[in-house]
Amino acid sequence: MSTDTESSYADGFGQVSRTAGTVFRYLLLGATMFGIVTLAVLLVYVANDAIRPLTADLGWHLTFFLTLVVPTAVVGGYLARRNVPALKLGGMVIGMLGVFLLFSGGVAIVFVDIVPPLTGLSYVVGLLVPAALTVVLTKYEQQIPFTLRVAATGAAFILSLVGVPGYFHSIPEIVRQLPVVPADWMILTLVLGGVAAVVVGQYVARIREDTTAGLAAGASALVLTGLAAVVGPTLGVDANAAAVVTSVAFVPTLAYAGGAAVTREQERIGLLLAAVVIGGSLVGAVAVDALGFAGPQSWVDWQFLTSAHSGTAENAGLYPAIGGSILLMATVAALSFPLGVGAAVYLEEYAPDNAFTRFIDVNISNLAGVPSVVYGLLGLGVFVTYLGQPTGTVLIGGATLALLILPIVIISSREAIRAVPSDMRQASYGMGATRWQTVKNVVLPEAFPGILTGTILALGRAIGETAPLIMIGAPNVLFSLPTELTSKVSAMPLQVYAWSSLFASEDFYTKAVPAGVVVLLAVLLAMNSIAIVLRNKFESEN
Amino acid sequence: MSTDDLETDLTRNTENSPRELLTRSFFFLCAALSVVTTLSIVGLLITEASKFFTLTAPLMGVAGETASIVDFLTGTTWQIHSQEFGVLALVSATLMVTIGSAVIALPLGVATAIYLSEYASAQARSILKPALEILAGVPTVVYGFFALIYITPALEVVFPGIGTFNMLSASIVVGIMIIPMVASISEDAMSAVPDELRQAGYGMGATKFDVSTGIVVPAALSGIFSSFILALSRAIGETMAVTVAAGAQAKFLNPLNPASYLEGALPMTAAMVQLLTGDITGGGLAYRSLFAIGLVLFVITLIMNVISDYVSRRYREAY
Known part of the structure; x- marks a missing residue:
């Protein structure tokens, strides 16, 4: 604020210039938009380099314009003017299908290529048996002392998964040695279709408030998955892929769309938008094929997604890095979620107000500010040098990244836990519940969506991290998928770094790197959109 | 609880029952892990870095090559092959990125915060805030690639002498990356300014411009400063x-000379990555220099975090 303005108050009382305010306002808006617009321009450039839409025939563009863009614009425009909630529903269904299709690719990598389906099944059975025992034990909660129950559950899991060497095999081993082994697609249908059936069944039972409907929905989900695996090969689709894509992407989307069609009468017209988009894409694809128009010669193609690094940019692919990123994410999530939530619960629900608690508090916010490269040094020094682990494995990488995002998980989980109204805790204590019972039955279920959102966002940070992986000695080039926790791991950002600095050449700069960047950003976008949908749902419920 | 012996259930002391003890200790261990992490970082950096210096290496029982701590802290040449470890060459490059990104991010971030907290409608805010979050969510290696492939050629039009690797493009992308951090923390501070102050300003006949720059920004100054x-x-x-973008050759540049931003240099973090992507074996002098740089980096960032925390606590206007 300058002295000019102040003196003008005295001189011309009541006279206010609008110019300064208007200029200021647009300056602020310009500043706000600067970063966003710059990034948008850069993204357009990189997408253009990676997907190369201009290499397609004019006919290809025209066909899709007529079959996809025009109908979508018409239906979307109508809905935007008449029924915005329906538009949101339609967008949600389309987004859900896109995101789930992406994830079904990841699931296929994990359950077909990394873990052979039979091994996967053996571990599922090995976990289900002791889990069933735990459920039975919980029924007799009052008769058996707590310590005995915990010991029995722990022993059951260990016996089932490890067995007693020399006396009897672990359950996974027994399953693997079965004389008659079902085909891979049957196992996938059983396991993934089974999970989809349970989820869909519970969802339908909840929204219809009808257990029979839930059972029917679950059964049809399972049948649909099996059907896809059987029919798939006749249409030229691999049976395993058909089973995975159906159970992970199609069945949940169908269930959501179907549920919305039945329960939300005002908005179900929005499903028309989803139908137009999906139908338009299919019709366009068939028409382009029939008319012989060539599509864009994108660098992000099937070959790029399914092959390993190569000396030439045209043949280079991201496959081992994608698999590595998935395994790293699984490890990071498994480590950071319980530890982060546990720390948050302690600090919010248990911690006495003393110096040590305050120290932990300050310490966590400082840890959040430590550069990622220093966490890499921590991984290198502690895990590799002092604990003698081999460099660059999935386990080391996952543990280092987990430590890196732990402060973020803790901070966001604490916010979610703090948002639980204290009346609910008091009510629980008033009913005679102990602290742990209150945490388990009231605080955690209530805070869960917020915790989940924070964890997904933190995982999004971890998936883009490169420096810690370099520090722990992850290889720059990896030609095969990591299959175990102790195999060497690469990751998508690491591969992008290797291409853009170690294999620096015009060829890699214009082909492989933009393609890698687009895939990495697509995965990040999918994860963040899930987190944002969860957050919006959570906020609208409160 | 069985209803049969309600009496005993009601008077039962559950505070230290096995279940409560077990869960409470688990949660405590989770929280204590963060302290263990900090202690490991500090302990590791100090022990490994002290093996690097001539002064402290005998204390650690390390024989072999070491480097002088004075040369490390005052030398301006970083050449691993000729055993010259002058960290100032790296610090100067880091300082340049910091200054360069600050020139971009601080004004833009504060302007963004003022716009979001004072001017934007609720709907505009609900679109702009997630869009800004995206800026911070893009992986940094992607930003490096953008700087190298798209921004440097664009800058070449304006500055024909610019190197393939240069500090300017690196500073620009780092600046864009940290805008959301400045904006969100400053906006929190501005939103915390009570409405009465604004209303009082309007009551005195102030315009929105006067209120924003004369009342809200001064009142939120401690938060803005800590966001910086x-x-x-x-x-x-x-x-x-x-x-990716700043270069691979360590060079001591004057951070205050604008012309030096057109050259490439090697910031501390990049030097650490470079040390590990080269083939150094565990235990060598180059390997230990990694931890010495790490210690310098950790100390600098820790001091800044502590200052930021102190400023936001000490100078916060209490309403």
Whole structure:
């Protein structure tokens, strides 16, 4: 604020210039938009380099314009003017299908290529048996002392998964040695279709408030998955892929769309938008094929997604890095979620107000500010040098990244836990519940969506991290998928770094790197959109 | 609880029952892990770095090559092959990225915060805030690639003499990356300014411009300042963008001379990555120099975080 303005108050009382305010306002808006617009321009450039839409025939563009863009614009425009909630529903269904299709690719990598389906099944059975025992034990909660129950559950899991060497095999081993082994697609249908059936069944039972409907929905989900695996090969689709894509992407989307069609009468017209988009894409694809128009010669193609690094940019692919990123994410999530939530619960629900608690508090916010490269040094020094682990494995990488995002998980989980109204805790204590019972039955279920959102966002940070992986000695080039926790791991950002600095050449700069960047950003976008949908749902419920 | 012996259930002391003890200790251990992490970082950096210096290596029982601590802290040449470890060459490059990104991010970030907290409608805010979050969510290696492939050629039009690797493009992307951090923390501080102050300003006949610059910004100054320090500490620790875009050759440049931003240099974080992508074996002098740089980096960022925390606590206007 300058002295000019102040003196003008005295001189011309009541006279206010609008110019300064208007200029200021647009300056602020310009500043706000600067970063966003710059990034948008850069993204357009990189997408253009990676997907190369201009290499397609004019006919290809025209066909899709007529079959996809025009109908979508018409239906979307109508809905935007008449029924915005329906538009949101339609967008949600389309987004859900896109995101789930992406994830079904990841699931296929994990359950077909990394873990052979039979091994996967053996571990599922090995976990289900002791889990069933735990459920039975919980029924007799009052008769058996707590310590005995915990010991029995722990022993059951260990016996089932490890067995007693020399006396009897672990359950996974027994399953693997079965004389008659079902085909891979049957196992996938059983396991993934089974999970989809349970989820869909519970969802339908909840929204219809009808257990029979839930059972029917679950059964049809399972049948649909099996059907896809059987029919798939006749249409030229691999049976395993058909089973995975159906159970992970199609069945949940169908269930959501179907549920919305039945329960939300005002908005179900929005499903028309989803139908137009999906139908338009299919019709366009068939028409382009029939008319012989060539599509864009994108660098992000099937070959790029399914092959390993190569000396030439045209043949280079991201496959081992994608698999590595998935395994790293699984490890990071498994480590950071319980530890982060546990720390948050302690600090919010248990911690006495003393110096040590305050120290932990300050310490966590400082840890959040430590550069990622220093966490890499921590991984290198502690895990590799002092604990003698081999460099660059999935386990080391996952543990280092987990430590890196732990402060973020803790901070966001604490916010979610703090948002639980204290009346609910008091009510629980008033009913005679102990602290742990209150945490388990009231605080955690209530805070869960917020915790989940924070964890997904933190995982999004971890998936883009490169420096810690370099520090722990992850290889720059990896030609095969990591299959175990102790195999060497690469990751998508690491591969992008290797291409853009170690294999620096015009060829890699214009082909492989933009393609890698687009895939990495697509995965990040999918994860963040899930987190944002969860957050919006959570906020609208409160 | 069985209803049969309600009496005993009601008077039961559950505070230290096995279940409560077990769960409470688990949660405590989770929280204590963060302290263990900090102690490990500090302990590791100090022990490994002290094996690097001539002064402290005998204390650690390390024989063999060492480097002088004075040369490390005052030398301006970083040449691993000729055993010259002058960290100032790296610090100067880090300082350049910090200054360069600050020139971009601080004014833009504060302007963004003022716009979001004072001018934007609720609907505009609900679109702009997630869009800004995206800026911070893009992986840093991607920013580095953008700087190298798209921004440097664009800058070449304006500055024909610019190198393939240069500090300017690296500073620009790091600046864009930290805008959301400045904006969100400053906006929190501005939103915390009570409405009465604004209303009082309007009551005196002030315009929205007067209220924003004369009342809200001064009242939120401690929060704005702490957002600056946090964002700059993030810029100092930023690794991949500078590794890809800033260069691979360590060089001592004057951070205050604008012309030097057209050259490439090697910031501390990039030097650490470079040390590990080269083939150094565990235990060598180059390997230990990694921890010495790490210690310098950790100390700088820690001091900045502590200052930021102190400023936001000490100078916060209490309403």
